[in-house]
Amino acid sequence: MESDKLEHTVSEHIEQDAPATKQDAHVDVGQIQQQNADLFYEALERFGNDGDIDPEVEKKLVRRLDWKILIPIGICYFYYYVDKTTLSYAAIFGIKDSLHLHGTQYSWLSSIFYFGWLVWAIPSNLIMQKSPPAYYLAANIFMWGVLLMCQAASKNFATLAALRVLGGAFEAIADPAFMLIISMFYTREEQPWRISIYYAFNGVGVAGGGLIGYGIGHIKGALESWRYEFLIVGASCCVWAIVIAICLPNSPATFRGFSHDEKLMMIARMRKNQTGIQHRVIKWDQVKETVTDYKSYLFFLLGFFANIPNGGISNFSTLVIEGLGFNRLKTSLLGIPQGAQVVLWILGGAYLNGRLPKNSRTIVCALCMLPTIAGGIGFIAAPEHAYIGRLICFWLTNSYQASFVLCLSLITSNTGGQTKRFLVSGLIWAGACVGNISSPFFYKASQAPKYSLGIGSLLVANCVELLLFIVFRYAFIWENKKKAKQREGLNITEAEKNATAFQDLTDGQNVNFEYVY
Numbered sequence: 001m002e003s004d005k006l007e008h009t010v011s012e013h014i015e016q017d018a019p020a021t022k023q024d025a026h027v028d029v030g031q032i033q034q035q036n037a038d039l040f041y042e043a044l045e046r047f048g049n050d051g052d053i054d055p056e057v058e059k060k061l062v063r064r065l066d067w068k069i070l071i072p073i074g075i076c077y078f079y080y081y082v083d084k085t086t087l088s089y090a091a092i093f094g095i096k097d098s099l100h101l102h103g104t105q106y107s108w109l110s111s112i113f114y115f116g117w118l119v120w121a122i123p124s125n126l127i128m129q130k131s132p133p134a135y136y137l138a139a140n141i142f143m144w145g146v147l148l149m150c151q152a153a154s155k156n157f158a159t160l161a162a163l164r165v166l167g168g169a170f171e172a173i174a175d176p177a178f179m180l181i182i183s184m185f186y187t188r189e190e191q192p193w194r195i196s197i198y199y200a201f202n203g204v205g206v207a208g209g210g211l212i213g214y215g216i217g218h219i220k221g222a223l224e225s226w227r228y229e230f231l232i233v234g235a236s237c238c239v240w241a242i243v244i245a246i247c248l249p250n251s252p253a254t255f256r257g258f259s260h261d262e263k264l265m266m267i268a269r270m271r272k273n274q275t276g277i278q279h280r281v282i283k284w285d286q287v288k289e290t291v292t293d294y295k296s297y298l299f300f301l302l303g304f305f306a307n308i309p310n311g312g313i314s315n316f317s318t319l320v321i322e323g324l325g326f327n328r329l330k331t332s333l334l335g336i337p338q339g340a341q342v343v344l345w346i347l348g349g350a351y352l353n354g355r356l357p358k359n360s361r362t363i364v365c366a367l368c369m370l371p372t373i374a375g376g377i378g379f380i381a382a383p384e385h386a387y388i389g390r391l392i393c394f395w396l397t398n399s400y401q402a403s404f405v406l407c408l409s410l411i412t413s414n415t416g417g418q419t420k421r422f423l424v425s426g427l428i429w430a431g432a433c434v435g436n437i438s439s440p441f442f443y444k445a446s447q448a449p450k451y452s453l454g455i456g457s458l459l460v461a462n463c464v465e466l467l468l469f470i471v472f473r474y475a476f477i478w479e480n481k482k483k484a485k486q487r488e489g490l491n492i493t494e495a496e497k498n499a500t501a502f503q504d505l506t507d508g509q510n511v512n513f514e515y516v517y
Contacts, residue, residue, distance in 0.1 A: 072247050077201040080205070085209050088318045092328045100156070104441065114434075133177055145239075148234030151167075172429065202346070211332075211336065300427045303435065312443055349365075362470070369400060375395070414507060414516060435461070480515050483515075490511070
C-alpha cells in the first residue's frame, strides 16, 4: 500500500520510462525564465546520462568555472571579513577615546551590527530568490561600502550604532548568495572544496586587515587614523561591487564568456545533485516543510554555537593580542600570521575531506574542532607571563573555521527546493547572528588581557558544536535509510532521475534525493 502511494507521488513529477525530451520531460519550466527553458531540455537530450560528457572536457570546464567564480567570490569574502573587522582595528587606533565610548558601548557596537543582519536575513534571502542573484549581491556590496564611509564621519556612539545596524542588514545576503552561486555550478562532491577556497579568503582578510591597519597607523593626515580605516575600506568595496555586477553570473544559462555547448554541460552536470534549479516563485509548501523539518533547527543551532567564538575573535582579537604586551603596530602586523594559519586550517580541512572516502564531512568537521578546544584550554591554563605560548594557543582557536566551512556544504548539498534552500540558509545565518550578538559580552574589560569568560565561552561552544556534527551524521544516515525504503519496488529509471533533478522539489519531497554527510 505504501509503495503504491509513493509511486503515485513520484509519477506526479516524472513520467515512467519517458525520455528526457522537450516534449516529454517533466522539467518544471513554468518557473524558469522562458527564454532559457530550451537550454534545460537540450541539456538533458545531449548530456542526460552518465558518461555523456567527456571527462577531460568537463575538467577544463570546471577549471574555467573556478577562475571565473571562485576568485571574484573570494575577493568578495576578503572585503566581507575586512568590513566586519574595521571596528576591531579602529579600536586600537583610538575610536574608543575619540567617540568617548565607555562601559559596554564597544561590545554593543560589536553586537549591534548583527541585529540588522538578524532582522533582514530571511527577508533578504526571499528577495534574492525573486532577483538576479549576482546583481542583488553587487547592490548590497555597494551599500556596505557606502555605509562604511559614512561611519568615518561618526561623532558619537548613537550615530555609529545606527550605521552598523544598517551595515549588518546589507551584509545579511552575502553568505547565502555565495552558497547559492556555488550550488548552481558545482556538483555536491565538488562543493566542499570550492566553499573552502572562497572561505579561505577569510584568512586573507585577517592578514589583509592587519596590513591595512599597519599602513593606516602610519598616516599622518587631517583626520584621526581610525577614520581612514573606514574610508579606504568602504571606497574599495564600492569599486569591487561594480566589478561583481559585471563578472559574476546570475545563472548557467546567462553566463557570459561560455559557449552554447559549455552552458549545456553546466546545466547537465547539476542533474546528479537532485536539488532543483533556480526558481523565482516562493513556494509555501516548501516554507511549511522548512518550519516542520527538525534539521532546519539543527542548522540554526550549528550557526549559533559556531559563531560564539567568531564574534569574540572578530572583534576582540586585536585587543587580546595587544593585551599580551604588543604595541599597536605590532598587533596589526600579527594579524598576518593569524590570517595565514586560518587559510591553512580551512584548506587543510578541505584537503583531508577530499582524500577520505565519501561521506566523511562530519568526521572531518569533528576532527577540526579538537585544535580549537585544545587552544582554548591552553590559553586559560597558561601562566600570564607566557605571552608567546598564549598567543600560539589563541591562534589555535581558529581551527573551528575549517569545521564551519565544511558544514556550509552540508546545506548546499542536503537541501532541495529553491525556497527551502533560501530559508535554511537564512536560518543558519540567523543562528550565526545570535551567536555573534551574544559573544562580545563574554569579553569583559575587567578580565583583560586573559578574558577568561570570553575564552571559556569559546571553549563551551566548540564542545557543543563537536557534538552537533555527530548528531548531523547519524541524522543523515537515518534519513537515507528512510529514502532507501521509499525507493524499494519503484524501479526508478535514469530518465525519471533526470526529471526530478530539475524539478523544484525539496529533499523531503524528492524520493531520489540522497543525503551526504
